[in-house]
Amino acid sequence: MLIYLIRRLIFVLPIALAVGVVCFSLVHIAPGDPLVSILPPDAPQTLVEQMRKSYGFDQPMPVQFGIWLGKVVTGDLGTSIATSRPVAGEIGKAVGNTLLLAMVATLIGFFFGCLFGFVAGYFRDSVIDRIAVTVSILGVSVPHYWLGMVLVICFSVLLPWLPATGAGPGSSADWRWDWEHMRHLILPAITMSVIPMGIITRTVRALVGDILSQEFVDALRAKGLTDGGIFRHVVKNAAPTALAVMGLQLGYLLGGSILIETVFSWPGTGFLLNSAIFQRDLPLLQGTILVLAMFFVAVNLVVDVVQTALDPRIKRG
Amino acid sequence: MSAPSAAAVAAPESSAQTTPPLLSVRGLVKHFPITGGILGRKVGTVQAVDGVDFDIAKGETLGVVGESGCGKSTTARLVMHLIQPDAGDLRVEGRTIGLNLTLRELRRGVQMVFQDSFASLNPRLTIQDSIAFGPKVYGTPEREALARAHDLLEKVGLDPMSFGRRYPHELSGGQRQRVNIARALALQPKLLLLDEAVSALDKSVEAQVLNLLVDLKAQFDLTYMFISHDLNVVQYMSDRVMVMYLGRVAEIGPVEIIYGGARHPYTRALLSAMPSMDPAKRTMEAPLAGDPPNPIDPPSGCRFHTRCPFAEVVCSTRVPDLLRQPETAQHAVACHMADASSGHSRAGSGT
Amino acid sequence: MSNVSAADVATQAAALAGNTQGYWSGVIRKLARDKVAMTCLGIILLLIAAAILAPWLGLADPYRGAIARRLRGICWLDGTLDCAAVSTPWGPHIYWLGGDEQGRDMLARLIHGGRLSLFIGLLPVLNAFVIGSLLGIVAGYRGGTVNTMIMRTIDVFYAFPSVLLAIAISGALGAGILNSIVSLTIVFIPPIARVAESVTTQVRSLDFVDAARASGAGAFTIIRVHVLNNVLGPIFVFATSLISVSMILASGLSFLGLGTKPPEPEWGLMLNTLRTAIYQQPLVAALPGAMIFMVSICFNLLSDGLRSAMDVRT
Numbered sequence: 016m017l018i019y020l021i022r023r024l025i026f027v028l029p030i031a032l033a034v035g036v037v038c039f040s041l042v043h044i045a046p047g048d049p050l051v052s053i054l055p056p057d058a059p060q061t062l063v064e065q066m067r068k069s070y071g072f073d074q075p076m077p078v079q080f081g082i083w084l085g086k087v088v089t090g091d092l093g094t095s096i097a098t099s100r101p102v103a104g105e106i107g108k109a110v111g112n113t114l115l116l117a118m119v120a121t122l123i124g125f126f127f128g129c130l131f132g133f134v135a136g137y138f139r140d141s142v143i144d145r146i147a148v149t150v151s152i153l154g155v156s157v158p159h160y161w162l163g164m165v166l167v168i169c170f171s172v173l174l175p176w177l178p179a180t181g182a183g184p185g186s187s188a189d190w191r192w193d194w195e196h197m198r199h200l201i202l203p204a205i206t207m208s209v210i211p212m213g214i215i216t217r218t219v220r221a222l223v224g225d226i227l228s229q230e231f232v233d234a235l236r237a238k239g240l241t242d243g244g245i246f247r248h249v250v251k252n253a254a255p256t257a258l259a260v261m262g263l264q265l266g267y268l269l270g271g272s273i274l275i276e277t278v279f280s281w282p283g284t285g286f287l288l289n290s291a292i293f294q295r296d297l298p299l300l301q302g303t304i305l306v307l308a309m310f311f312v313a314v315n316l317v318v319d320v321v322q323t324a325l326d327p328r329i330k331r332g
Numbered sequence: 333m334s335a336p337s338a339a340a341v342a343a344p345e346s347s348a349q350t351t352p353p354l355l356s357v358r359g360l361v362k363h364f365p366i367t368g369g370i371l372g373r374k375v376g377t378v379q380a381v382d383g384v385d386f387d388i389a390k391g392e393t394l395g396v397v398g399e400s401g402c403g404k405s406t407t408a409r410l411v412m413h414l415i416q417p418d419a420g421d422l423r424v425e426g427r428t429i430g431l432n433l434t435l436r437e438l439r440r441g442v443q444m445v446f447q448d449s450f451a452s453l454n455p456r457l458t459i460q461d462s463i464a465f466g467p468k469v470y471g472t473p474e475r476e477a478l479a480r481a482h483d484l485l486e487k488v489g490l491d492p493m494s495f496g497r498r499y500p501h502e503l504s505g506g507q508r509q510r511v512n513i514a515r516a517l518a519l520q521p522k523l524l525l526l527d528e529a530v531s532a533l534d535k536s537v538e539a540q541v542l543n544l545l546v547d548l549k550a551q552f553d554l555t556y557m558f559i560s561h562d563l564n565v566v567q568y569m570s571d572r573v574m575v576m577y578l579g580r581v582a583e584i585g586p587v588e589i590i591y592g593g594a595r596h597p598y599t600r601a602l603l604s605a606m607p608s609m610d611p612a613k614r615t616m617e618a619p620l621a622g623d624p625p626n627p628i629d630p631p632s633g634c635r636f637h638t639r640c641p642f643a644e645v646v647c648s649t650r651v652p653d654l655l656r657q658p659e660t661a662q663h664a665v666a667c668h669m670a671d672a673s674s675g676h677s678r679a680g681s682g683t
Numbered sequence: 684m685s686n687v688s689a690a691d692v693a694t695q696a697a698a699l700a701g702n703t704q705g706y707w708s709g710v711i712r713k714l715a716r717d718k719v720a721m722t723c724l725g726i727i728l729l730l731i732a733a734a735i736l737a738p739w740l741g742l743a744d745p746y747r748g749a750i751a752r753r754l755r756g757i758c759w760l761d762g763t764l765d766c767a768a769v770s771t772p773w774g775p776h777i778y779w780l781g782g783d784e785q786g787r788d789m790l791a792r793l794i795h796g797g798r799l800s801l802f803i804g805l806l807p808v809l810n811a812f813v814i815g816s817l818l819g820i821v822a823g824y825r826g827g828t829v830n831t832m833i834m835r836t837i838d839v840f841y842a843f844p845s846v847l848l849a850i851a852i853s854g855a856l857g858a859g860i861l862n863s864i865v866s867l868t869i870v871f872i873p874p875i876a877r878v879a880e881s882v883t884t885q886v887r888s889l890d891f892v893d894a895a896r897a898s899g900a901g902a903f904t905i906i907r908v909h910v911l912n913n914v915l916g917p918i919f920v921f922a923t924s925l926i927s928v929s930m931i932l933a934s935g936l937s938f939l940g941l942g943t944k945p946p947e948p949e950w951g952l953m954l955n956t957l958r959t960a961i962y963q964q965p966l967v968a969a970l971p972g973a974m975i976f977m978v979s980i981c982f983n984l985l986s987d988g989l990r991s992a993m994d995v996r997t
Contacts, residue, residue, distance in 0.1 A: 030838065030839065030842050031842075033838075033839035033842065034839065034842045034843070036839075037839060037840075037843070038851075041851055041852070041854075041855040042855065044852070044855050044856060045855045045856065045857070046856065046857060152980065152983060152984065152987075153980065155927075155983065156927055156931075156976065156979040156980040156983045157976055157979070158930075158931045158934060158935065158972055158975045158976055158979065159931075160935055160938055160954070160972075161954060161969070161971075161972025161973070161975060161976060162972075164954070164958065164961060164968065164969060164972060165969055165972070167961060168961050168965040168968070168969060172961055172962055172965050173965065266844060267844045267845070267846070269844065270843065270844025270845075270846055270847030270848075271844050271845070271846030271847060273846065273847075273850055273939070274846070274935050274938065274939065277938075277939060278958075288850060288854065289939065291854070292850075292853075292854040292939070292940075292941065293940065295857075297855070300851070300854050300855065304843075304847060304851045307844075307847055308842055308843050308844075308847065311842060311843065311844055311847075312842050315842075409893070412893075412897050414893050414896055414897060435899070436899045439896075439897055439898065439899040440899060442897075443897060443898075444893075444894070444897050446890040446893070446894065447890075448890055451889045451890045451891065452889075452890035452891050452893075452894050453891055453894075454891045454895075454908075454909050454912070454913065455706070455913065456706055456912040456913055457908075457909075457912070462891075465895065465898060465900070465908060465909075466898035466899070466900075469898050469899055469900040469904060470899065499706070512894075515894065516894075519898060519899075
């Protein structure tokens with residue numbers, strides 16, 4: 016297991032490096048001179064040259080990448096053009112909010128997805144099964160930003176129960192676990208949970224169906240095992256895959272939350288990305304994407320390791 | 333692991349050296365690397381074929397037998413250059429591949445029929461298109477290629493009008509294998525490699541296809557390399573038989589000698605396991621025990637020594653050469669017991 | 684060749700009796716029996732036809748607003764059931780599906796919006812289908828170093844969640860339809876290439892490819908005659924399953940302001956500009972999203988139907 020862990024960690028390095036290359040090139044695929052957004056359009060040529068040198072843009076590409084990488088590794092993600100503050104600090108707060116939203120959404124999605132999936136798989140081809148399948152298709156087909164709007168319309172506009180935007184009363188950005196704050200979490204978290212719920216329902220339904228149709232379940236029944244015992248076996252066999260899917264979904268939500276955060280004005284990374292894009296704040300854009308992608312890589316790694324640890328069928332070669 | 337030296341090679345036909353043999357193979361080697369470990373390093377090699385020499389004369393049938401994994405199929409694929417050999421010299425009618433024989437010419441003269449009749453036909457093509465594909469590659473016009481396909485379907489006993497436009501899944505196993513034979517014949521090859529071509533068929537169907545092969549051989553003046561693990565079938569089909577063990581030739585010779593007076597203990601053990609209807613043919617040889625050793629780490633010296641009842645020190649230290657036997661030049665054995673100079677206590681005794 | 688077994692005779696007779704059928708005609712026949720898939724196909728074709736024919740359907744001008752009639756409700760749903768024509772700068776007009784924040788006719792904008800929405804949703808998948816198949820088939824057929832190089836490069840893109848990747852590329856390139864199509868194409872190439880690589884590797888290992896090589900055919904001919912017809916089907920089905928995501932993402936980019944620019948009618952962008960209207964006209968504000976939802980479900984169900992229709996034989 017230890018060797019597997021080391022091996023897996025070594026494999027992550029080139030991927031992380033490649034992610035760095037992609038993030039680094041983001042600034043360079045952007046049309047126009049990256050300095051244009053910093054400097055006034057009538058800046059004298061000497062100033063442009065001076066800035067170019069101070070940003071290192073006069074160096075050849077690989078050198079620029081090396082310098083950039085060196086800074087990133089030490090936690091320096093550059094300076095935001097719009098706010099002139101370090102990017103790392105801006106992202107830090109936002110990541111917490113996004114993580115909170117994504118984790119709560121994943122948990123909701125996992126819980127209901129397992130529930131629906133298990134019942135549907137157990138009672139294959141019943142009415143419940145058909146309902147669960149329909150719900151899961153709706154879940155993966157719905158444009159979640161629109162679903163967010165619909166929920167706001169239903170529960171904030173037509174029935175004024177829950178707040179439509181923000182992450183707390185007033186403009187408070189600091190999260191606390193009290194009702195005032197949690198009220199703000201309900202709608203975005205439910206909206207976000209729909210996709211993982213659909214996918215986990217599908218996965219668990221297929222898993223449970225497969226496991227129940229296997230011969231060893233008949234053998235267990237023949238041995239006189241109760242339904243409770245069989246349930247335990249099914250859970251034990253389905254858990255690694257279901258958990259893995261959940262982990263991956265968490266990763267996707269971390270990166271895909273921008274649309275939902277925009278709908279609910281949730282002060283997370285998505286919100287940050289949105290403002291970075293519209294103010295052409297490329298360092299902020301680059302830094303946020305990098306942090307989110309690294310989270311995704313890390314989540315994938317954890318999922319792999321946990322799944323390997325849980326599932327005896329996967330060889331730790 | 334030293335390949336048998338070229339000098340010691342028994343080329344049964346070379347005595348009657350007026351025309352070169354249709355196919356001549358010398359020192360054929362293929363090792364497949366096995367990767368593993370943290371960074372996918374090469375951790376070993378499967379010595380699938382390790383220095384194989386043989387000739388096939390025009391018009392004969394060379395049977396190839398051996399346990400699964402002995403390199404029979406790999407040898408056939410190497411001859412077709414479907415797999416690139418690591419080393420070895422391949423000549424067709426005296427012309428060397430890569431020297432004065434192109435890959436295209438080789439593949440025109442040598443064709444192959446595979447074991448899995450279903451996997452060897454494209455499921456999305458009608459069988460007449462499958463048969464006509466080869467000729468079209470060589471520039472035959474569409475219409476002519478289809479005409480040839482129909483002609484060949486008839487030759488292999490399938491009505492072209494009702495079968496030509498069918499898809500492989502609409503045919504039985506025996507019919508599919510007939511199609512595969514027709515496809516192989518479409519390029520008018522001189523040599524046909526039959527890689528377990530009938531092994532997957534039902535016994536009754538197998539017999540029909542074997543008879544078809546015998547008919548076609550006479551009709552088209554063909555030469556066969558007939559690979560099978562079925563010793564009875566090989567006996568029925570072959571003029572000469574090559575016995576392979578773990579990527580090497582153990583014994584090669586005329587069918588009567590191999591089935592009647594084999595000298596290699598492996599050949600004899602293999603034949604003793606052969607079912608026979610004739611109680612008089614019962615052999616007293618000890619049957620083979622256990623599985624063949626792992627080809628990743630083959631035994632030193634004679635590869636059979638781990639299972640050989642007569643193994644001595646020399647067997648595990650020196651690789652036996654494939655030596656022509658003094659009695660019949662056509663017969664060659666790679667066993668220290670058949671080599672008077674080997675130092676084996678039973679050497680030259682004739683057992 | 685007199686050795687024809689009884690079984691052979693039987694199949695021969697069966698073949699003479701019934702016509703043999705190709706693979707695709709079987710798939711289409713099976714799909715045609717799938718009511719859900721056919722309904723979805725009908726809706727999709729209807730929407731595409733309406734979008735293409737939009738200028739000739741006698742609809743209102745989707746660009747022309749009437750400030751006095753802004754955020755008009757859906758006339759047959761506002762309780763009065765009063766669908767009388769109201770006066771607008773271009774004459775009396777009935778707002779069958781209400782009006783947007785500038786008083787433009789929603790019905791006209793929704794149908795016209797299908798043009799851009801379907802275009803920017805379908806084109807990336809089509810692009811990625813062509814490029815991804817090419818990469819995957821080459822990687823799968825050649826194997827070895829070529830495979831490693833192509834597939835490892837593709838793995839890099841798997842390190843990004845798809846939404847993030849689309850937004851990152853779009854965000855860096857800047858707003859615009861072309862940029863949004865480019866970024867979504869890049870998002871969909873890796874998954875398609877992976878599927879293409881894996882089915883090609885499978886087909887490549889079958890004996891009929893070896894038989895074709897033994898016929899002396901070159902790699903290009905073998906891919907054209909023997910590989911494509913076996914791998915394009917599964918790749919195509921997989922690609923159709925991506926259309927729904929592509930529609931959602933493409934409109935999502937417009938929703939963020941990264942795709943289409945105003946005043947173009949496009950469902951995502953319309954949803955964005957109507958966001959502020961949820962307090963006055965919630966139903967009208969939700970309409971463009973409902974269109975995206977409907978198209979997305981239909982493509983998903985059609986793709987599912989296609990998948991099960993193709994499972995007849997492998």
